[in-house]
Amino acid sequence: MTRLVLLSGWGCDARLWQQMAEHWPEGLAVSAPDWPGYGTRPPLADPGSLTQLADAMGDDLSADAIWVGWSLGGLLATALLDHLPAPRALVLLGMGERFCHEAGIPEAELAAFRRAFARAPEATHRHFLRWQLQGESDPLAAYRRLRELLGDNGGADHATLAAGLDQLAGLDNADRLARSPCPVWRVAGDRDPLLAPAWRTSADYRLVDTGHCPMLGQPSSLAACLLGIAGVPAP
DSSP states (O other), X not given: OOEEEEEOXXXXXXXXXXXXXXXXXXTOEEEOOOOTTBTTSOOOSSTTOHHHHHHHHTTTSOTTSEEEEETHHHHHHHHGGGTSOOOSEEEEESOOSBSOOTTSSOHHHHHHHHHHHHHOHHHHHHHHHHHTTTTSXXXXXXXXXXXXXXXXXXXXXHHHHHHHHHHHHHOXXXXXXXXXXXXXXXXXXXXXXXSOHHHHHTSSEEETTOOSOHHHHOXXXXXXXXXXXXXXXXX
């Protein structure tokens, strides 16, 4: 049986994927585990430790599955290739080898966001949840769907969020991807405001009329893309 493991990004717990459920065919096993510190899952003692993260996620990230990491989830899933048995394939959704890029989100912009989060974490988090949706064809509708799924806070622990911002600033997976032990597929929305244009155009799959959050803006297109990568017929 083909298995997909859907991994959320910064600021959003696994409820983010619920809108995808109606697009999966029978016989496909799909799981969406929370990262530690999200949803009801307790945070790590050291939220920035990849070793602790691998220990906590080992049962969720099995080698017989395709890992689909969205945004920070893709960055972390790639980093965990050094700690866990390789999956059948890794899908990076809305993420490149690193997060910052001068033509996308420059380091200075992320540094300013981290300072804002340190001053006012809840307000900064809420602002990000809205801001990341600006590339969707109907950002207001996408934000309403996001709030229906997550409420106002995204279901995340503050220390985990702070560590996630550190990881966005510090993780660079260029070497890991160059020697990846499994196939890697890059998927990007053609209007993703967080990705540099070069990273959008070089993606293996480009989703039309969507931005950073295709699971909200274009769930059917995203599902079809992932089913194609998995070699599973669409329902």
